[in-house]
Amino acid sequence: MNELKIFSDSATYDLFFSSNWDEIRTDIDRCAAVIIDDKVFGLYGEILNIQDKKIIKIKVSEDIKTPQTALDICEEMVLAGVTRDAFIVAIGGGVVQDLVTFAASIYMRGIDWVLYPTTLLSQADSCIGGKSSINFKSWKNILGNFYTPKRIYIQSQFLETLTDDDIRSGIGEILKVFMLSGQESLERLIEQMNCYQNDSRVLESLIFESLKLKNNILEVDALDNGLRLKMNYGHSFGHALEAATHFGIPHGIAVTIGLDVANYFALKQGLIEHHLFDRLHSTLTLNLIDSDFVDFNFNEFIRALEKDKKNKQGFYGLIVPVSQGEVELKFFEMNQINNSMIREYFTKYYSANVE
Template sequence: MRNKSFQIKSHYRDYDVHWHSFDDKSFQDVFAGSRVAVIDKNVFELYQDRVGTIDSLEKVIIQEAREELKTAESSLNICQQLLDCGFSRGEKLLVIGGGIVQDLVTFAASILFRGVPWVFIPTTLLAQSDSCLGGKSSINFGNWKNQLGNFYPPVEIHIAPEYLKTLKAEDIRSGLGEIVKVHLINGADNVSRMEKNFSSLTSDDQKMSEAIYRALKLKAAIIEQDEFDTGLRLKMNYGHTFGHALESAKEFDISHGVAVNVGADLANYVSSKMGMISNADYEYLNSFLKTNLNRNDLTNVNLDLFLNALKHDKKNKPGEYGLILPDRIGNVELTFVPMGGGIEQYISEYFSTENINKVFS
């Protein structure tokens, strides 16, 4: 495998992304460099015997990865456990898990002693291909998703694709959702490249590893220009406005990346209804996106909850939804759409049984 390591430029400090196999000495050294780790509960149970180096850690804080636990209280609880074990500002905190553990620890690491260095080993497809980069923390608050947060990148990221072998199919689908998304916002060539390779990713480790690398490089190019989400990086939010609303409306009975895929399809649908893209473009993108979707993803959606959640999106202005909508294949733009001006009808049509039957006929 060619060396895929690369560096990310950041206003905090530049940080490196490294690639490993479990048996590499360089991977064992990552564990040896920390005394304390926060580890996803399932990852700990699956890997405590397989990656023997977990034994070398003095203190392991086990964190359950459930969306209902992605709260400020959970982050403060991590801070408490770090204080209890005498964690000092000069130490590197090792973090092993997916996006939920990452969000919780990013927030905790940013506030403990006004910031402690943390090293991230992402273990889900979504975290390896997307969330590990960019330093965002996103914490749920009240009934709404990702309302609190800040930016606090890790000092190092270490990717070992072997972790993906134990993921559930739904978590693979979720990671694929973010991989698809970053390609859909990066030009028509990237859209067609991903569309052609998509069906072989789950059966070909090499292709999957290349797709993770490519997704990270596409994201890196965006966050290096707009680390703090003021312009270009907002495009990464494609599928997320509707996706977060869907997560709330289905009471989190859908994985994040899959919700993002539905959200992208709905954004395309709305865009075609508003005349921003042609119906043929919508159909083309829909035929690709639905290869990662199934009927259940679009059913049992509480529309009131969906529309209410939409009103809480960070990009909104008073009286207007801030939506990331496509204006052609491979490009999206932040578009303000009046609340109560007809878009609610398009959303209702999209989730109607008639439309779902049509999409999955």
């Protein structure tokens, strides 16, 4: 079994690549509660052999990623008699991960937990880094903290039941990681983008590479104060698109489009050359299909963009490319000229109505 030592602000912890169901069954036997995506339970409940009294099922959607759901999980843990010395197991994608990170961190001032990510997005990106991101009212990911699991297992068989949209959503985050990790990684990504659909080993190697690249960043900046901010590439525009489409597209697909907008904005600001924009654009387009383009209101998009956590008073804080594989946080005035550049992207490349 492959293994990675994952960096955090304190101790390192282990991530294992697992090829059978033994570890997960053992953890389920020993833990005090299993918090699991309801859909994953329907698909894998029998293989996993979870006893009824231990299960806390979550009916997953973006709008249940709230403080209230995290508190509901805590309530169920109290009712199930989960004690401070026990550990809990989380099985699901990014939504379950965000909720359990938060709930585990506050339950009795912190309880141990083990993570089994089940989507491509969570296996290739979100499972490491220890962040929780919780939505509050209409504000996406506005609440959160850091609370790492004790162990993570990547079981690629979970991916077999994902929809094409969920696979492409995961690819969106993988595109982000490779596109900010130097010149060479972009070349490798372009090769692999054309063959991952037909070869699960290519997908597994993309997951491994993506985690290694993100882990290099965590080693230097586990708490997101500097270098790690680069992982937010594509996310200012991506989050604004999620808000303006009322979460009409999966997160990683919004990030794919968000990366393209960030690159176009950098082109217009004279930060990158046309040929680099074109190369990145044609790679990102491989991850998009017609139905990803959902109508939205541009003013709503700008209002969401203005609320981004990286902004300073009157300035957008954007992660933008400055050369192939290199991105930086730069500040741009919130004004008509800059907003028009963003709008121009949608006029040129976005095949749906932008009012």
